[in-house]
Amino acid sequence: MILRIDPRAAEPLYEQVVFAVKNAVAKGTAKAGDRLPSVRELARDLAINPNTVVRAYELLEREGVIVRRQGAGCFLTGHHSHLSTHERRKQLHDLLARAVTEAFHLGFQAADIEKVMAACLEEVSFPERKEHS
Amino acid sequence: MILRIDPRAAEPLYEQVVFAVKNAVAKGTAKAGDRLPSVRELARDLAINPNTVVRAYELLEREGVIVRRQGAGCFLTGHHSHLSTHERRKQLHDLLARAVTEAFHLGFQAADIEKVMAACLEEVSFPERKEHS
Amino acid sequence: MILRIDPRAAEPLYEQVVFAVKNAVAKGTAKAGDRLPSVRELARDLAINPNTVVRAYELLEREGVIVRRQGAGCFLTGHHSHLSTHERRKQLHDLLARAVTEAFHLGFQAADIEKVMAACLEEVSFPERKEHS
Amino acid sequence: MILRIDPRAAEPLYEQVVFAVKNAVAKGTAKAGDRLPSVRELARDLAINPNTVVRAYELLEREGVIVRRQGAGCFLTGHHSHLSTHERRKQLHDLLARAVTEAFHLGFQAADIEKVMAACLEEVSFPERKEHS
DNA sequence: GTGGTCTAGACCACA
DNA sequence: GTGGTCTAGACCACG
Numbered sequence: 422m423i424l425r426i427d428p429r430a431a432e433p434l435y436e437q438v439v440f441a442v443k444n445a446v447a448k449g450t451a452k453a454g455d456r457l458p459s460v461r462e463l464a465r466d467l468a469i470n471p472n473t474v475v476r477a478y479e480l481l482e483r484e485g486v487i488v489r490r491q492g493a494g495c496f497l498t499g500h501h502s503h504l505s506t507h508e509r510r511k512q513l514h515d516l517l518a519r520a521v522t523e524a525f526h527l528g529f530q531a532a533d534i535e536k537v538m539a540a541c542l543e544e545v546s547f548p549e550r551k552e553h554s
Numbered sequence: 555m556i557l558r559i560d561p562r563a564a565e566p567l568y569e570q571v572v573f574a575v576k577n578a579v580a581k582g583t584a585k586a587g588d589r590l591p592s593v594r595e596l597a598r599d600l601a602i603n604p605n606t607v608v609r610a611y612e613l614l615e616r617e618g619v620i621v622r623r624q625g626a627g628c629f630l631t632g633h634h635s636h637l638s639t640h641e642r643r644k645q646l647h648d649l650l651a652r653a654v655t656e657a658f659h660l661g662f663q664a665a666d667i668e669k670v671m672a673a674c675l676e677e678v679s680f681p682e683r684k685e686h687s
Numbered sequence: 688m689i690l691r692i693d694p695r696a697a698e699p700l701y702e703q704v705v706f707a708v709k710n711a712v713a714k715g716t717a718k719a720g721d722r723l724p725s726v727r728e729l730a731r732d733l734a735i736n737p738n739t740v741v742r743a744y745e746l747l748e749r750e751g752v753i754v755r756r757q758g759a760g761c762f763l764t765g766h767h768s769h770l771s772t773h774e775r776r777k778q779l780h781d782l783l784a785r786a787v788t789e790a791f792h793l794g795f796q797a798a799d800i801e802k803v804m805a806a807c808l809e810e811v812s813f814p815e816r817k818e819h820s
Numbered sequence: 821m822i823l824r825i826d827p828r829a830a831e832p833l834y835e836q837v838v839f840a841v842k843n844a845v846a847k848g849t850a851k852a853g854d855r856l857p858s859v860r861e862l863a864r865d866l867a868i869n870p871n872t873v874v875r876a877y878e879l880l881e882r883e884g885v886i887v888r889r890q891g892a893g894c895f896l897t898g899h900h901s902h903l904s905t906h907e908r909r910k911q912l913h914d915l916l917a918r919a920v921t922e923a924f925h926l927g928f929q930a931a932d933i934e935k936v937m938a939a940c941l942e943e944v945s946f947p948e949r950k951e952h953s
Numbered sequence: 954g955t956g957g958t959c960t961a962g963a964c965c966a967c968a
Numbered sequence: 969g970t971g972g973t974c975t976a977g978a979c980c981a982c983g
Contacts, residue, residue: 428889429887429889429897431887431888433890433966433967433968434967434968435967435968440652440655443655443656443658443659444655446658446659447654447655447658447659469968470967470968472967472968473967473968476967476968484659486659501658501659501660501661502659502660502661504660509660509661509662510670512660513657513660513662513666513667513670514670514673514674516653516656516657516660517653517657517667517670517671517674518577518674518677519573519653520649520650520652520653520674521580521671521674521675521677521678522573522576522577522580522678523576523649524646524649524650525576525579525580525634525678525680526576526579526580526617526619526634526635527634527635527637527642527645527646527649528634528635528642529642529646530680530681530683531675531678531680533646534646534650534671534675535671535672535675537643537646537647537650538650538654538667538668538671539668540647541647541650541651541653541654542654542664542667542668544651544654545654545655545658545664547658547663547664566972566973566974567973567974568973568974592954592955592956593955593956594954594955594956602974602975603974603975603976604975604976605974605975605976606973606974606975608956608957609973609974611956616882621695621697622955622956622957623694623695623955623956623982623983624699624955624956624957624981624982624983625954625955625956625981625982625983626955626956626982626983627954627955627956628955628956631695638904699981699982699983700982700983701982701983706918706921709921709922709924709925710921712924712925713920713921713924713925735983736982736983737983738982738983739982739983742982742983750925752925767924767925767926767927768925768926768927770926775926775927775928776936778926779923779926779928779932779933779936780936780939780940782919782922782923782926783919783923783933783936783937783940784843784940784943785839785919786915786916786918786919786940787846787937787940787941787943787944788839788842788843788846788944789842789915790912790915790916791842791845791846791900791944791946792842792845792846792883792885792900792901793900793901793903793908793911793912793915794900794901794908795908795912796946796947796949797941797944797946799912800912800916800937800941801937801938801941803909803912803913803916804916804920804933804934804937805934806913807913807916807917807919807920808920808930808933808934810917810920811920811921811924811930813924813929813930832957832958832959833958833959834958834959858969858970858971859970859971860969860970860971868959868960869959869960869961870960870961871959871960871961872958872959872960874971874972875958875959877971888970888971888972889967889968889970889971890966890967890968890970890971890972891966891967891968891969891970891971892967892968892970892971893969893970893971894970894971
C-alpha cells in the first residue's frame with residue numbers, strides 16, 4: 422500500500438495519514454486482511470515523526486478500520502462504522518450538506534455538483550450487494 | 555439572521571460561525587447586501603467571546619463572503635469564490651471525493667449517497683441560470 | 688471636480704476622499720485656486736456621512752493641500768509638502784521601497800515595474816521647471 | 821532573520837511585522853524554505869504580544885508568503901501572489917499610481933522619482949530569468 | 954454605535 | 969518545544 426501526504430498542507434499530518442488509509446480502502450487498492458506498514462517503516466517513508474503515525478493508527482483502530490495485533494502489525498478489518506443506523510444517517514447528511522454548502526460558495530450549480538459527485542462515486546469500489554434476479 | 559453553534563462540538567467555535575453564515579447564504583435565508591449581527595451582538599447571543607466572532611468574520615471576509623466596514627458593520631457580498639476556474643474545480647473534486655470516502659466508511663452504498671446528496675441539493679437555493687428555451 | 692470612492696473597499700472612506708483630491712491635483716484635473724465642493728454637497732454626492740468629509744478636509748488642510756476660508760469654502764493651494772528636504776527624501780524612499788517590495792511579492796520583475804512606473808508618471812502633470820536653454 | 825519594527829509608528833504592529841518579513845524576502849536576506857522565528861521567540865525579541873505575531877503570521881500565510889505547520893514552525897514558501905495575471909497587473913498599477921501621487925505631493929519631479937525608484941529596485945534580489953543569448 | 958488593534962494569560966493539539 | 973484556540977478586557981478609529 423502506497424500512501425501519500427503533503428507536509429505543506431494545512432491539514433495535520435496524522436489526519437492526512439488517516440485519510441490516506443481510508444482512501445486506499447475505498448478505492449480498492451487495499452482490502453480486508455492487508456497488513457499496513459509498521460509505524461517505523463511508514464514514518465521513514467513519509468519522512469514524518471513516528472509518534473504522528475502512532476496517533477493516526479490509534480485513530481484508525483478507534484474507528485474500526487484497522488486492528489493492531491501485538492507483535493504482528495496492523496491489519497485492515499474491512500469493517501465499516503459500528504455506529505447506530507440513525508447516527509450514521511445523521512453523519513452522512515451532515516457530511517454531504519457541508520460539502521454542498523462549500524460547493525455553493527465555490528460558485529457551482531447543482532448540476533455541476535451532481536456530475537462531479539457521480540465521477541467520485543465511480544472511483545470508489547463499493548462492496549457488492551445482493552441484487553434481485 | 556439566526557445563527558446557531560454547538561459549544562460542545564470538537565469543531566472550533568469560529569469555524570462553526572463561519573459555516574453557519576455560509577449555510578444561511580446557501581439556504582437562501584440571507585442574501586447579498588444583508589447586514590450580519592454586529593460583533594458584540596453575535597458574541598452576546600452565542601455566549602462566546604467577541605474576539606471569536608471577529609475571527610470568524612475575518613475568515614468570511616478573506617473568502618469574499620462578507621465585507622467589513624469600520625463603523626458601519628458587516629455585509630454579505632453575494633460573491634462566490636474568486637479563485638481560478640481550475641482551482642475551483644480541483645477543490646470541488648477534493649471536497650466530494652473526501653465526502654464519498656467518509657460515506658463509504660460509514661457503510662453506505664453509492665445509491666444511498668446519491669439519494670441523500672439529492673436531498674441536500676434541494677435545500678440549497680442556487681442562483682438562477684439562463685436556460686435555453 | 689469629480690471625486691469617486693468605493694464604499695466597499697477596505698480603505699477608510701475619509702482616506703479615499705483625501706486620496707481622490709490629491710489624485711485630481713496630480714492628474715491636473717484640478718489646480719491651485721479651484722474651490723472644492725462644500726462638505727454637505729460632497730457628502731450628498733458620495734452618499735457618505737458629512738463627518739467623514741469634514742475629517743478628510745481637515746487632513747488635507749493639515750497637509751497643506753487645501754485651505755479652508757470661513758464662509759467661503761475650501762480651496763486648493765497648489766502647494767506641496769512643507770517638510771524639510773531630508774524628511775521628504777526619506778518619505779519618498781520609504782514610499783517607493785514599499786511599493787517595490789509589494790510588487791516583488793506580486794511576482795513582477797524590475798523591468799515590469801519600471802515600465803508600469805513610467806506609464807504612471809506619464810499620467811501625472813508635474814509642474815513646469817526651468818530648463819537649461 | 822532579523823526583523824525590526826517601530827512601536828511608535830502609526831502603522832499597526834502586525835502590519836510592520838508582515839512588511840518586515842516581505843522585505844527580508846525581497847532583499848534576499850531570507851529565502852524559500854527558511855524557518856521564521858517562532859511566535860514566542862519573535863514576540864520576545866520585538867517586545868510585543870505573541871498574539872500580535874500570530875496575526876502577522878496569519879496574514880503572511882494568507883498571502884502565500886509562508887506556511888505555518890503546527891508543532892513544526894513557520895516556513896517561507898518562496899511563492900509569489902496566487903492571483904490572476906489581470907488582478908496582479910491591476911494591483912501593480914494601483915500601487916505605483918498611488919506612490920506617484922504621493923511623491924507628487926511631496927514636491928518631487930518625475931526625474932527624481934525615477935532615480936530613487938531605480939535605487940530601490942537595485943536593493944531587491946529578483947529571481948533570475950532565462951535570457952536569450 | 955460600529956469594527957480595529959493590542960495586551961495578557963489560559964489550555965489544547967501537534968511533531 | 970511548536971502553533972491553534974479561546975477568553976477577558978482595554979483603547980482607538982470610523983461613520
